[in-house]
Structures are given as C-alpha cells and as structure tokens.
Amino acid sequence: SQLCVTLLCEWVLIDCVCIVCASIFRLLSIDTEFQTLRLKAEDSSGRQHVLTVKLKSKHPAEAPECSADLPIPLVITWTPQSTLDQLHSQFLLLLESLTEFWDVLDEIDSKTWILEPEKPSRSDTTRRIAIGNNVSIKVQVDPRHPKMLPECCLLGAEHVVTPLRNKLNANMQLWNPDSSVLHNLRDVLEIEFPSPATHEKSSFSVECGICYSYRLEAAIPDQVCNDPRCGQPFHQACLYEWLRALPSSRQSFSIVFGECPYCSKVRVHLALTDRRQ
Ligand SMILES: [Zn+2]
Numbered sequence: 001s002q003l004c005v006t007l008l009c010e011w012v013l014i015d016c017v018c019i020v021c022a023s024i025f026r027l028l029s030i031d032t033e034f035q036t037l038r039l040k041a042e043d044s045s046g047r048q049h050v051l052t053v054k055l056k057s058k059h060p061a062e063a064p065e066c067s068a069d070l071p072i073p074l075v076i077t078w079t080p081q082s083t084l085d086q087l088h089s090q091f092l093l094l095l096e097s098l099t100e101f102w103d104v105l106d107e108i109d110s111k112t113w114i115l116e117p118e119k120p121s122r123s124d125t126t127r128r129i130a131i132g133n134n135v136s137i138k139v140q141v142d143p144r145h146p147k148m149l150p151e152c153c154l155l156g157a158e159h160v161v162t163p164l165r166n167k168l169n170a171n172m173q174l175w176n177p178d179s180s181v182l183h184n185l186r187d188v189l190e191i192e193f194p195s196p197a198t199h200e201k202s203s204f205s206v207e208c209g210i211c212y213s214y215r216l217e218a219a220i221p222d223q224v225c226n227d228p229r230c231g232q233p234f235h236q237a238c239l240y241e242w243l244r245a246l247p248s249s250r251q252s253f254s255i256v257f258g259e260c261p262y263c264s265k266v267r268v269h270l271a272l273t274d275r276r277q
Pocket residue numbers: 208209210211212213216234235238
C-alpha cells in the first residue's frame with residue numbers, strides 16, 4: 001500500500017542518512033518499488049563490492065533476500081530488529097574473511113595471462129593461466145585456504161605437459177603457504193609465467209584448426225595435437241565431430257584416438273568430458 005511504501009521509503013532514507021554520515025556504506029541504487037537496494041562496500045584492500053538486498057513484503061519480520069558476487073555462500077543472520085546497517089556490517093566481515101583469497105587471485109590476474117574465464121568475477125575460484133604456446137595450467141583456489149596448494153591441471157601437448165607434471169609432483173613438498181600461489185607455482189614448476197609485461201596475449205590465443213575461431217560459445221581450443229612439430233589446438237567439440245567422421249578413429253572408454261586434421265599423424269586423443277560421454 002501507499003502507506004507501506006512511504007514508511008519503507010522513510011526507513012530506507014533514515015538508514016541511509018545515518019549511514020552516509022558515518023560513511024559506512026553508500027546506497028548505489030534502489031528500485032522504484034523500494035524493494036531492491038544495492039549497497040556498496042569496500043574491503044580493507046580497497047576492492048569494491050555490491051550487496052543486493054531484496055526486501056520482502058513482510059519486512060522487517062521476514063528476512064530480506066541478499067546476494068553478492070562471492071565464492072562462498074552468503075549467510076546473513078536476520079531478526080525483525082535487525083537494520084540495514086547490521087546487514088552491511090555482516091557483509092563487511094564476510095568480505096574480510098575473503099581478502100587473502102582475492103589477494104592471491106588479483107596477483108595471478110595482474111601478473112599472468114588468463115585464458116579462462118574470459119572476465120573473472122569475484123566469485124570465480126579457477127584460473128587457466130598461459131604457460132606458453134598451447135600449454136597452460138588450470139588452478140582452483142580454495143576460498144577458505146587460498147594459500148594452500150590449489151588443485152592443478154596441466155593442459156597442452158604431451159611433450160610439454162609431461163615434464164611440467166613431473167616437476168609439479170617432484171617439487172610439491174616445497175609449497176610454502178606463507179608465500180603467494182603465483183610465487184609457489186613458479187618455484188614448483190621451475191618456470192616464469194608469460195605476463196602482460198613480457199608477452200602479447202595473442203601469442204596464447206591460437207584459433208581452432210577446424211573452425212578457425214578462438215571462442216566457440218564459451219569454450220576455447222583446449223585440445224592439441226601431440227606431435228611436437230604440429231601442436232595445433234582444437235576445440236573439444238570440433239575435434240569430436242571431426243574424429244567421429246573418420247573411419248580410422250577408435251574409442252576406448254572415454255578417449256577417442258584419431259588422426260590430426262593438420263599433420264595426419266595418429267596423435268590426437270580426445271578425453272571426453274561428462275557432457276559427451
Ligand atoms: Zn573449433
């Protein structure tokens with residue numbers, strides 16, 4: 001009703017004035033029904049975050065619906081006596097618990113070339129980092145233990161990936177949780193990652209040898225010919241269609257073996273993901 005909207009409006013505005021004066025947070029936007037608010041928050045490292053609060057019809061008896069771009073679930077404690085200010089404080093505490101996680105990823109994002117995701121959001125925990133032409137490492141950082149050894153997966157042609165995988169296994173015990181993930185990855189793999197300071201991104205974004213594009217929907221070419229002189233990358237979907245059409249291809253469990261469309265050597269094996277099995 002009109003009265004409710006007026007009351008709500010007043011409540012929101014009072015809260016805002018008080019909060020703005022205390023410069024705790026800023027209201028970014030509010031919809032015309034005064035139902036959805038977007039609150040701005042800054043963590044101690046200066047990163048900007050937004051908390052979206054949808055007020056329910058029985059507000060404040062009913063807890064508002066909150067959402068934010070986070071790698072962990074947003075759990076908010078709410079009572080009918082709670083205020084927006086308290087909600088915001090809870091959000092700030094949660095942000096502080098994730099500072100180390102974002103520090104780790106910000107360092108990786110600024111000092112390496114990220115192949116995937118194309119535009120990482122604050123909730124993304126994985127990064128596919130370019131190591132060289134057609135070789136990359138996919139790491140999954142645990143938001144709760146961001147400096148521990150992340151889950152790693154090396155991607156690329158066998159002759160490049162095998163020595164790196166051996167180093168990773170041999171040096172794993174050198175992982176130092178006091179050091180950053182990027183620093184540890186350098187030490188463990190015994191490599192320097194190509195960075196925006198040293199390389200152009202175009203040297204790592206080689207298009208698929210079948211469809212001649214880089215992005216196919218969200219996918220990038222992550223399958224490569226294992227012949228050291230070829231190394232042509234392909235999209236998984238393109239290579240699957242190609243191999244399926246060849247009578248000489250064979251499939252063993254979830255792996256398809258066949259001839260590379262480029263060098264015609266039986267050097268391509270495609271590990272099918274769940275989607276295609
Ligand atoms: Zn393709």
